[in-house]
Amino acid sequence: MKPSETLLLATLAVFSAVLLRFSLDMPYAAAQAFGPGFVPLNLSVATLVLTAAIAGRRLITRRHDSTEAGQGPTAAPPEKPASTGHRAVLAAMVLLGIAVSAMHIGGGVLLPLTLLVWVVSWRLSGHGPVLSAGVAGAVTVCIYVVFNLWLNIPLT
Amino acid sequence: MVDMLADLSGGFAGVLTPENLIIIFVAGMIGTLVGALPGLGPSAGIALMLPLAFGMPTVSGLCLLTGVYMGTMYGGRITSILINTPGDAPAIITALEGYPLMKQGRGGLALGISAISSFVGGLFGLVVLVFFAPMIASYAIFLGAPEYFLLMLLGLSTIVLLAGADLLKALLTACVGVLVSTFGSDYISGHIRFAFVPELIEGIDFVAIIIGLYGLGEVLYNLEHRVVLKLGKPSFNLREYIPGGRDLREAAGPTVRGSVLGTVIGVLPGAGATVATFLAYALERRLSTRPERFGHGALPGLAGPEASNNASVPGALIPLITLGIPGSGGTAIMLGALIMFGLQPGPLLMIKSGDIVWAMIAGLILANLFLFLSNILLIPVFINLLRLIQGHLAGVVVALCLVGAFSLSYNTFNIWVALVFGVIGYLMKKNDYPTGPFILAVVLAPLAENYFRQSIMLGQGDWSIFIERPIALTLLIMILAVFTIGIIGKQVVRRRQTRPH
Numbered sequence: 001m002k003p004s005e006t007l008l009l010a011t012l013a014v015f016s017a018v019l020l021r022f023s024l025d026m027p028y029a030a031a032q033a034f035g036p037g038f039v040p041l042n043l044s045v046a047t048l049v050l051t052a053a054i055a056g057r058r059l060i061t062r063r064h065d066s067t068e069a070g071q072g073p074t075a076a077p078p079e080k081p082a083s084t085g086h087r088a089v090l091a092a093m094v095l096l097g098i099a100v101s102a103m104h105i106g107g108g109v110l111l112p113l114t115l116l117v118w119v120v121s122w123r124l125s126g127h128g129p130v131l132s133a134g135v136a137g138a139v140t141v142c143i144y145v146v147f148n149l150w151l152n153i154p155l156t
Numbered sequence: 157m158v159d160m161l162a163d164l165s166g167g168f169a170g171v172l173t174p175e176n177l178i179i180i181f182v183a184g185m186i187g188t189l190v191g192a193l194p195g196l197g198p199s200a201g202i203a204l205m206l207p208l209a210f211g212m213p214t215v216s217g218l219c220l221l222t223g224v225y226m227g228t229m230y231g232g233r234i235t236s237i238l239i240n241t242p243g244d245a246p247a248i249i250t251a252l253e254g255y256p257l258m259k260q261g262r263g264g265l266a267l268g269i270s271a272i273s274s275f276v277g278g279l280f281g282l283v284v285l286v287f288f289a290p291m292i293a294s295y296a297i298f299l300g301a302p303e304y305f306l307l308m309l310l311g312l313s314t315i316v317l318l319a320g321a322d323l324l325k326a327l328l329t330a331c332v333g334v335l336v337s338t339f340g341s342d343y344i345s346g347h348i349r350f351a352f353v354p355e356l357i358e359g360i361d362f363v364a365i366i367i368g369l370y371g372l373g374e375v376l377y378n379l380e381h382r383v384v385l386k387l388g389k390p391s392f393n394l395r396e397y398i399p400g401g402r403d404l405r406e407a408a409g410p411t412v413r414g415s416v417l418g419t420v421i422g423v424l425p426g427a428g429a430t431v432a433t434f435l436a437y438a439l440e441r442r443l444s445t446r447p448e449r450f451g452h453g454a455l456p457g458l459a460g461p462e463a464s465n466n467a468s469v470p471g472a473l474i475p476l477i478t479l480g481i482p483g484s485g486g487t488a489i490m491l492g493a494l495i496m497f498g499l500q501p502g503p504l505l506m507i508k509s510g511d512i513v514w515a516m517i518a519g520l521i522l523a524n525l526f527l528f529l530s531n532i533l534l535i536p537v538f539i540n541l542l543r544l545i546q547g548h549l550a551g552v553v554v555a556l557c558l559v560g561a562f563s564l565s566y567n568t569f570n571i572w573v574a575l576v577f578g579v580i581g582y583l584m585k586k587n588d589y590p591t592g593p594f595i596l597a598v599v600l601a602p603l604a605e606n607y608f609r610q611s612i613m614l615g616q617g618d619w620s621i622f623i624e625r626p627i628a629l630t631l632l633i634m635i636l637a638v639f640t641i642g643i644i645g646k647q648v649v650r651r652r653q654t655r656p657h
Contacts, residue, residue: 008583012332019335022350032617036347039605040338043331050328057324085380089582092379096372096554096575104568113558117551124379125550135548139555146193151204153563 001058009051016047088124095119109155110148114140164286167514170215171522179216180223180519184527187227188534192234194367194560197244198486201228206493214497214512219519221493225486226278226523229466230531233270237263238542239553241371243560244363245599246429246468249437249461251370252592256453263542264397267535269455270462272399273411275528277463280415281422281470282521289474299424301614302621305607306631307424308600311431313635314438316642318592323646326593329584333597336360337605344609355569362598364561368574369591371557373581375550380586397535403455410440410460418464422471429468430599433461434592442641470520477505477513 001009019040026037095116102112114136121132147153171180183205190201201224209217232247237254250270257266299307312330319326339350340359351357377383399407414436421432440460441450450457473490475481480501482488494501499509506513545552561574584591615621623629 002587004583005587008580008587008589011580011583012328015332016335019338019350026347026349027345033344033613034609036342036345036349038609039601040335040349043334043338047328047331047335050324050331054324054328085382088379088382089376092376093575093579096558096578100558100568100571100575103562103571109559109562113555116558117555120554121548121551125548127547132551135551139552143555143559146189147559147563151190151196151563153559154566155559155562 001055001062005058009055013048013051016044016051020044020048092120092124110140110144113143160286163510163514164518166511167516167518170511170515171219171518176216176219176519177522179212180219180523181526181530183220183223184227184230184523185530187224187229188231188234188527188531189227190224191228191231191243193231194235194241194243194363194371194556196228196560196563197232197363198225198228199489200563201225202486202489202493206489206496209493210496214499215515215519217497218493218512218516219523221490222516222520223523223526225490226466226469226520227527228486229278229469230271230274230527232465233274233462234267234538235556237266237270238538239371239549239556240374241553241557241560242366245366245595246433246461246465248366248370248592248595249433250458250465252437252451253454253457253461255374256451257455257458258542260453262453264535264539265399265403266453266458267538268397268399268532269403269407269459271528271531271535272404273407273414273459273462274466274531275524276411277415277418277465277467278469278524278527279521280412280463281419281467282517282524284419285470285474285477285520286517289478299627300625301607301610302625302628303631304424305604305611306622306628306635307421307431308604308607310631310635310638311434311600312596312604313638313642314434315593315596316639316646317438317441318434318590318596319642319646322588323643325589329589329591329594330597333594334601336365337362337598337601343602343606353569355565355567359602360573361564361570362595363564364570364573365577365598366595367557367561368577368579369581369584369595371553371560372574372578373585373591375553375557376578376582377585379550380582397539406455407459410436410456411463413439414460414463414465415467417460418467419471421464422468423474429465429472430596432464432468432471434596436460436464438638442645447645466524473520476501479503480505 023037023040023044026040027035028037028041029035099112099116103109106112117139118129118132118136121127121135122129125132127135144155148155171177186205187201190196190204191198202221205220205224209220212220232243233250233254236242236247236251237258240251240255242248242251254263254266254270257263315326315330316323337359339356341348341357348357414432417436417439418429418432421435422429437450437457437460440454440456441447444450444454444456446454472482472487476487476491480491480503482491491501494505497512499505499512542549557574557578558571561570562568564570581591583589584594611621612619621628622632
């Protein structure tokens with residue numbers, strides 16, 4: 001199983017386990033009707049079962065493949081070093097997190113957004129810093145005119 | 157029927173003034189722009205225009221609002237096809253088939269086919285609205301909670317058809333979608349579920365989820381794989397954008413089927429357009445001789461749902477005009493507008509204020525025509541705009557997604573939601589987990605849950621309520637048929653693939 005799939009399945013399993021725990025505190029059913037806990041409880045159990053089934057199927061497939069290849073059943077595929085692509089995705093996630101935090105703390109959207117577009121265009125899309133600044137400026141002006149001036153959405 | 161045509165011609169007489177024609181055209185263009193912006197849909201578009209409409213004569217004001225409503229339906233497809241960022245739930249299928257076409261350099265064709273299908277769907281819905289509105293509405297009121305629950309379940313059952321190669325993965329994403337939809341107030345008991353922060357009391361806005369899952373998820377995936385669009389240099393050669401006879405023939409059948417489905421399902425209050433687009437997509441995939449093309453830019457998968465999406469607009473207006481029941485967020489605001497203009501929505505609306513209603517319907521017909529022509533003519537502009545910014549798409553899409561998520565409630569909470577679902581969307585795309593079942597569950601599960609619990613209460617704990625009512629039983633049989641056909645179809649395809657040549 002790829003590390004990214006393991007991460008996805010683990011996230012979904014933790015998510016459904018947390019909801020399962022909290023749905024136990026909700027009424028499951030009343031005399032002639034179902035309560036608010038009915039759907040979350042059943043669906044979180046189903047999610048956990050499906051997550052386990054997919055993970056189990058992956059493990060069986062891998063064991064089967066490695067047995068056919070003449071290796072030991074527990075042999076794991078060699079870990080690949082993190083590629084440039086992975087680093088770009090991680091950098092983008094961190095940048096997005098920093099930008100949204102800045103919006104949250106500062107109260108304004110436009111300045112962090114401009115800086116974010118500039119950095120994404122320069123460092124991740126591979127354009128020059130001056131061209132990226134121009135793109136960030138143009139995008140910000142368009143967004144300001146449409147959202148802030150026309151639609152009255154308070155971006156500043 | 158002759159009476160109705162006479163009433164409609166009276167409506168046209170009221171609308172065909174230079175001022176009204178300009179209003180309808182401008183409203184359509186504004187609606188197209190608002191619909192194209194991520195995070196803003198018909199409700200936002202109509203709400204934005206309400207203060208402006210208030211100062212106008214009644215007919216002009218209603219033309220403005222319906223023009224914007226229709227325009228948002230046209231606009232929703234633009235960002236779906238060009239940057240894989242649907243603005244609302246019905247546009248998801250458009251992104252599913254339109255965006256792969258755009259990546260193949262056939263974005264102009266996708267926009268052209270979707271505009272034609274939208275026009276035909278809208279026109280079909282309007283014809284039904286003109287001639288059969290009272291009859292359809294009288295049938296719609298016979299549907300109760302059990303029928304609505306089973307209709308939502310029918311929509312959810314298309315998960316089997318949207319599943320792709322791996323049904324387990326589709327079921328997992330659908331279950332997670334249902335869980336996500338349970339956050340916030342429970343409408344039956346008033347219980348607040350999983351409100352870990354105060355913003356979650358109202359639940360998670362599905363538009364923020366769509367923005368993250370499709371828009372941000374796609375950006376992250378493209379960054380990892382260094383995807384560079386090669387759309388060529390800007391060009392205004394019209395041949396590039398006009399669909400050929402073969403493409404039109406391929407899209408004709410799906411457009412007609414989607415129009416019928418969209419009108420019929422659009423009448424039903426709730427998630428009419430969403431259910432209609434997913435059912436239209438499932439139907440086309442089922443009928444296709446090459447279902448493996450779906451998800452990779454299949455024209456029937458684009459044309460059918462687009463037609464059903466626009467056909468659902470007049471469909472949703474049928475219960476509003478004839479019964480005073482709004483079927484969607486957009487029509488709920490329209491209801492407010494009718495009251496604002498001093499009209500009395502309900503069964504007497506057509507009798508007391510028939511001239512105004514017919515003028516509004518005439519305005520809708522004109523808006524549909526204007527929108528079709530303007531959208532066809534604007535295709536080169538959209539495509540060339542994308543060609544111009546293709547190298548900077550990551551930054552532009554990120555900016556649009558963040559501002560779109562912010563505009564949902566004017567705070568950063570929805571941006572965080574979009575960000576979280578952006579990462580989940582990226583992981584799902586990377587590992588071939590289908591997003592369609594997830595988003596379908598997020599949209600339909602709350603309605604299905606409410607109708608299900610209401611049905612059980614109605615039946616006093618007895619489940620036979622789902623088989624005792626004829627319409628409910630018919631829907632139940634249809635759900636079983638979808639499941640059976642879907643699963644058997646997958647087995648047949650798998651056997652064909654594993655059979656040695």
